[in-house]
Amino acid sequence: xxxxxxxxxxxxxxxxxxxxxxxxxxxxxxxxxxxxxxxxxxxxxxxxxxxxxxxxxxxxxxxxxxxxxxxxxxxxxxxxxxxxxxxxxxxxxxxxxxxxxxxxxxxxxxxxxxxxxxxxxxxxxxxxxxxxxxxxxxxxxxxxxxxxxxxxxxxxxxxxxxxxxxxxxxxxxxxxxxxxxxxxxxxxxxxxxxxxxxxxxxxxxxxxxxxxxxxxxxxxxxxxxxxxxxxxxxxxxxxxxxxxxxxxxxxxxxxxxxxxxxxxxx
Amino acid sequence: xxxxxxxxxxxxxxxxxxxxxxxxxxxxxxxxxxxxxxxxxxxxxxxxxxxxxxxxxxxxxxxxxxxxxxxxxxxxxxxxxxxxxxxxxxxxxxxxxxxxxxxxxxxxxxxxxxxxxxxxxxxxxxxxxxxxxxxxxxxxxxxxxxxxxxxxxxxxxxxxxxxxxxxxxxxxxxxxxxxxxxxxxxxxxxxxxxxxxxxxxxxxxxxxxxxxxxxxxxxxxxxxxxxxxxxxxxxxxxxxxxxxxxxxxxxxxxxxxxxxxxxxxxxxxxxxxxxxxxxxxxxxxxxxxxxxxxxxxxxxxxxxxxxxxxxxxxxxxxxxxxxxxxxxxxxxxxxxxxxxxxxxxxxxxxxxxxxxxxxxxxxxxxxxxxxxxxxxxxxxxxxxxxxxxxxxxxxxxxxxxxxxxxxxxxxxxxxxxxxxxxxxxxxxxxxxxxx
Numbered sequence: 206x207x208x209x210x211x212x213x214x215x216x217x218x219x220x221x222x223x224x225x226x227x228x229x230x231x232x233x234x235x236x237x238x239x240x241x242x243x244x245x246x247x248x249x250x251x252x253x254x255x256x257x258x259x260x261x262x263x264x265x266x267x268x269x270x271x272x273x274x275x276x277x278x279x280x281x282x283x284x285x286x287x288x289x290x291x292x293x294x295x296x297x298x299x300x301x302x303x304x305x306x307x308x309x310x311x312x313x314x315x316x317x318x319x320x321x322x323x324x325x326x327x328x329x330x331x332x333x334x335x336x337x338x339x340x341x342x343x344x345x346x347x348x349x350x351x352x353x354x355x356x357x358x359x360x361x362x363x364x365x366x367x368x369x370x371x372x373x374x375x376x377x378x379x380x381x382x383x384x385x386x387x388x389x390x391x392x393x394x395x396x397x398x399x400x401x402x403x404x405x406x407x408x409x410x411x412x413x414x415x416x417x418x419x420x421x422x423x424x425x426x427x428x429x430x431x432x433x434x435x436x437x438x439x440x441x442x443x444x445x446x447x448x449x450x451x452x453x454x455x456x457x458x459x460x461x462x463x464x465x466x467x468x469x470x471x
Numbered sequence: 472x473x474x475x476x477x478x479x480x481x482x483x484x485x486x487x488x489x490x491x492x493x494x495x496x497x498x499x500x501x502x503x504x505x506x507x508x509x510x511x512x513x514x515x516x517x518x519x520x521x522x523x524x525x526x527x528x529x530x531x532x533x534x535x536x537x538x539x540x541x542x543x544x545x546x547x548x549x550x551x552x553x554x555x556x557x558x559x560x561x562x563x564x565x566x567x568x569x570x571x572x573x574x575x576x577x578x579x580x581x582x583x584x585x586x587x588x589x590x591x592x593x594x595x596x597x598x599x600x601x602x603x604x605x606x607x608x609x610x611x612x613x614x615x616x617x618x619x620x621x622x623x624x625x626x627x628x629x630x631x632x633x634x635x636x637x638x639x640x641x642x643x644x645x646x647x648x649x650x651x652x653x654x655x656x657x658x659x660x661x662x663x664x665x666x667x668x669x670x671x672x673x674x675x676x677x678x679x680x681x682x683x684x685x686x687x688x689x690x691x692x693x694x695x696x697x698x699x700x701x702x703x704x705x706x707x708x709x710x711x712x713x714x715x716x717x718x719x720x721x722x723x724x725x726x727x728x729x730x731x732x733x734x735x736x737x738x739x740x741x742x743x744x745x746x747x748x749x750x751x752x753x754x755x756x757x758x759x760x761x762x763x764x765x766x767x768x769x770x771x772x773x774x775x776x777x778x779x780x781x782x783x784x785x786x787x788x789x790x791x792x793x794x795x796x797x798x799x800x801x802x803x804x805x806x807x808x809x810x811x812x813x814x815x816x817x818x819x820x821x822x823x824x825x826x827x828x829x830x831x832x833x834x835x836x837x838x839x840x841x842x843x844x845x846x847x848x849x850x851x852x853x854x855x856x857x858x859x860x861x862x863x864x865x866x867x868x869x870x871x872x873x874x875x876x877x878x879x880x881x882x883x884x885x886x887x888x889x890x891x892x893x894x895x896x897x898x899x900x901x902x903x904x905x906x
Binding site: 216218221222240242245246247249250253267268350354360362363364365366367368369370371372374375376379380455456459 | 477478483486487488489490518521522523524525526527533534535537538541542543545546549550551552553554555698699703719720721722725726727728729730733737
């Protein structure tokens with residue numbers, strides 16, 4: 206669906222069913238340079254099993270218009286405005302990589318509207334190599350290739366795909382090369398409040414779930430384990446997957462996501 | 472645009488899409504000779520049917536062995552996804568079927584394979600899809616032929632059998648300027664010689680039966696979704712950008728973006744038309760693909776040598792190969808050589824040509840190309856025999872034209888065989904002179 210946020214046409218993927226704000230809402234937040242399609246399969250499951258899905262393309266990403274947001278704080282505030290526009294009350298926030306930093310920051314703004322928070326292939330801080338940022342500024346296509354070469358785990362480098370016939374690296378490269386990757390990377394690199402926000406969520410007893418990819422080279426396993434410790438939750442580890450976890454292991458990640466969220470809704 | 476893999480082409484051809492499976496460690500891709508797949512539970516079955524998870528349901532739609540070939544070919548061509556089909560013609564059909572509806576229009580190169588001409592000119596016409604044929608390298612003619620209801624521009628990267636090389640960057644620019652995608656049949660080029668997506672193509676089709684297989688034992692086709700075309704921005708493709716009722720209102724563009732066309736073909740064409748590649752054929756075609764790059768080097772080398780040799784033969788009236796007097800775009804698109812097809816005419820016309828073919832012993836007279844063995848054919852009386860005289864002229868097919876798919880045999884043996892044929896043709900010329 207399309208909604209107007211800050212006078213810009215904004216795309217919200219709803220998993221193939223019309224959005225219904227009265228249902229338990231799962232908010233799926235994409236990572237740097239990507240878009241809602243990284244959740245294509247997970248979004249459909251939630252939408253067809255009693256949830257409403259709210260998976261935005263952040264401003265200037267893929268199907269959304271507007272100016273790219275330059276900090277995690279601005280993205281979090283934008284997300285809350287988007288939820289308000291769609292009249293969404295309570296939410297389960299799920300974030301991949303940068304999307305989880307946005308979720309951490311938005312959690313403080315949402316207060317008791319937040320039901321839970323789920324982290325996939327991420328950390329409380331995501332430092333970015335300056336060379337990658339420079340490349341993203343000068344040649345987004347090359348930067349997208351570099352990032353996905355680093356981001357996908359070994360099986361996908363050899364052409365594996367959870368969806369028969371597809372090439373996830375080819376799909377990801379095309380999406381990232383056309384989105385404001387450099388701005389996202391700079392925002393990730395600058396965000397330093399993640400650990401503090403995670404500890405705050407743990408202190409207020411916010412239910413949380415941390416899903417780690419064993420082959421993650423961008424937000425390594427040890428950083429995911431540290432995040433789980435800060436959030437006071439157990440980490441779930443998926444083998445044979447790299448940083449692009451939602452696309453690399455959609456079934457395994459969905460199983461963990463739905464088990465966690467369902468446990469809170471029953 | 473970016474490749475789908477960071478491995479080199481030789482490595483992709485051998486490894487991409489498959490790693491030894493965990494149960495038995497089979498190094499070769501196994502043949503999953505099964506119609507269907509056991510679901511873990513009713514919930515899993517439901518999730519698979521509703522595309523909430525990837526996997527296999529029924530081998531008309533997907534199959535693990537076929538999927539390896541699809542993912543390998545998509546990686547080789549630098550695409551976002553691929554769908555294998557029962558033949559090259561079915562690959563073309565599902566491409567057109569997925570982009571066009573009744574009342575739509577296609578612009579096609581005039582010099583293309585005869586069966587593709589009949590598909591575009593007659594079969595699709597029955598469903599009110601029209602086609603205009605143009606000289607595809609005449610950009611003014613191409614631009615003028617595009618109408619409000621045009622859905623795609625089609626060409627072969629190397630035309631069959633005229634061997635005209637399509638100027639892909641120029642054609643793509645003309646098509647894209649009007650919001651139209653370029654669909655390229657790259658069968659004669661193979662992924663070894665040219666990757667059309669790198670030169671502006673949006674969809675690539677192969678008859679995998681030909682050089683990719685190379686052994687001449689299995690029929691198959693593939694559609695590769697380039698993933699670069701913005702179907703929404705174009706505004707011409709409701710099949711991809713509007714809800715699809717038979718699939719719970721799925722919007723392929725919104726949900727799958729760069730792989731929207733591949734998903735539409737999978738969800739609609741494979742389900743409703745069912746022109747599926749068999750797992751055994753996929754296995755056989757994978758055996759060929761693994762050595763494609765090595766074979767193509769010999770194919771091209773032999774073809775270039777045969778061109779030079781034929782040009783010195785007294786009985787030969789003319790020889791055609793794209794590398795002869797190649798123009799700038801041919802050199803740019805085919806730096807490793809423009810394929811292993813050549814055409815030539817023998818002095819004495821059709822009768823002498825027939826004598827040439829009948830005298831051959833090593834080379835095979837048959838309706839195929841891209842076999843590792845040398846093949847010859849007279850298109851005017853076979854593959855293109857259903858075309859009208861005007862269509863034959865438009866396709867660049869004269870009555871004396873002999874099509875040769877140069878194989879990878881020892882070069883001197885091909886030359887010796889052709890010498891037999893040329894002597895037989897020369898006898899006809901002598902008889903004609905006496906008469």
